Amino acid sequence: MRATLVAIVSAFALFACSAPEQSDRTSEPPPPAAEEPATPAPETPPSPTDVAPPPAPDPGVAEPPRAEAPAPVESAPSVTTRSLRVVATPVIVEINRDQARNPANGGSSVVLFTEGAANTYRNTVTCLNIWNLMDTATTQEVRVGLRKADDGTVEALRPMYWLNQSPTTAAEPSCSERLSRYDYARARTIKDKYGLTGAGPYFLVARADERMAALIDLSGRTDREVADLVRYFRDGFAFQNDIWDPSRADPSKKREALTAFFGSRFRETLVAALGFVSAPTARAGCRLGDLKDAPCT
Numbered sequence: 001m002r003a004t005l006v007a008i009v010s011a012f013a014l015f016a017c018s019a020p021e022q023s024d025r026t027s028e029p030p031p032p033a034a035e036e037p038a039t040p041a042p043e044t045p046p047s048p049t050d051v052a053p054p055p056a057p058d059p060g061v062a063e064p065p066r067a068e069a070p071a072p073v074e075s076a077p078s079v080t081t082r083s084l085r086v087v088a089t090p091v092i093v094e095i096n097r098d099q100a101r102n103p104a105n106g107g108s109s110v111v112l113f114t115e116g117a118a119n120t121y122r123n124t125v126t127c128l129n130i131w132n133l134m135d136t137a138t139t140q141e142v143r144v145g146l147r148k149a150d151d152g153t154v155e156a157l158r159p160m161y162w163l164n165q166s167p168t169t170a171a172e173p174s175c176s177e178r179l180s181r182y183d184y185a186r187a188r189t190i191k192d193k194y195g196l197t198g199a200g201p202y203f204l205v206a207r208a209d210e211r212m213a214a215l216i217d218l219s220g221r222t223d224r225e226v227a228d229l230v231r232y233f234r235d236g237f238a239f240q241n242d243i244w245d246p247s248r249a250d251p252s253k254k255r256e257a258l259t260a261f262f263g264s265r266f267r268e269t270l271v272a273a274l275g276f277v278s279a280p281t282a283r284a285g286c287r288l289g290d291l292k293d294a295p296c297t
Contacts, residue, residue: 089147089155090238091137092130094162097183100291101161103208104145109160109238112191112202115184119199125223126201127175129230134160158238160203163187189293193286194277203233205243210288212244215275228262229273236261249276 090109095101101108111130113123137157141147147155163183173181194213196202203216216229216237236257237243247253254274259266282288285297 086154086156088158088238089135090158090160090234091135091142092162093137093139093142093159094164094168095139096164096167097186098292099139101293102139102142102159102291103206104142105156105158107205107207107243108158109203109205110187110190111160111162112187112196112200112204113179113182113184114187114191114199114201116199120179122199122218122221122226123179123201124175125226126218126230127178129227130160130162131175131178133227133230134234160238185295186293189286189296192283192296193288194280203229203238205238207244210291211279212246213277213280214243214248215277217273217275221273225267225270225273228265229270232258232261232270246276246278248274249278 088105101110111126113119113126137147137159142157142159145157147157149155162178163186164181165183166181168181190204191197191200191202193210194204194215196204196215198217198219201218203218204213205215206213214237216233218226218229221229240257248257251271254271255268258270258274262270280288283296287294
């Protein structure tokens with residue numbers, strides 16, 4: 001009996017010892033399960049992008065911020081602005097005796113020299129300033145009347161004609177050569193049409209029908225005044241819209257225009273340089289409107 005009891009106790013003890021081992025074995029699978037959450041845990045936050053439609057939406061969402069869309073909007077106005085910017089540009093145009101002074105954009109101008117040793121110095125100073133300060137154009141460009149500059153600006157051309165007896169021979173002739181080829185006879189015909197008796201030089205801006213003209217008289221001007229008046233002709237005189245308005249002959253109007261252009265550099269002596277001719281009486285044989293300027297008979 002006692003032996004049986006000992007056997008039962010031993011068996012029970014053996015069972016009790018084996019139970020933890022079974023529970024350990026059954027709990028071995030959970031550790032991997034506990035490790036699984038640790039690995040996916042970081043991946044769980046991105047899961048919303050996985051739930052959203054395939055990766056295709058990502059490029060779609062990134063497209064709006066791209067800079068390509070605004071680019072056309074910025075470039076279009078800049079091109080439009082340049083193309084609409086029109087500037088008035090007086091230009092030198094050389095013509096020979098057989099070519100007419102074709103007007104453009106309302107009229108034309110001409111530089112008139114008087115021949116003679118007494119006028120050589122003043123003529124040369126004027127020539128140097130004209131060719132140093134002004135741009136040139138061809139007769140074809142004047143016929144069109146408009147020219148597009150390199151920066152896209154549209155230039156409305158009004159020609160200032162330089163009268164030649166013969167075509168230019170040198171690529172870059174000096175003023176002494178230019179003046180030796182100048183057509184003084186034709187210049188005298190134009191001066192006769194408008195009753196100009198001074199030595200000049202003159203910048204004459206004539207309306208297309210030649211019945212009105214504004215002018216700048218450089219007779220007796222200092223070198224500095226010649227340079228200033230060439231600039232004024234180029235930038236403030238030749239393209240004024242009311243250049244043929246008779247009221248411009250009023251000294252107060254001249255003073256006002258010169259002061260607006262020169263500012264503090266205005267000098268009273270410049271007022272006398274501005275002139276105006278209205279309804280000129282042509283000398284017999286010097287017909288108004290004859291832009292080839294045939295010699296008077």
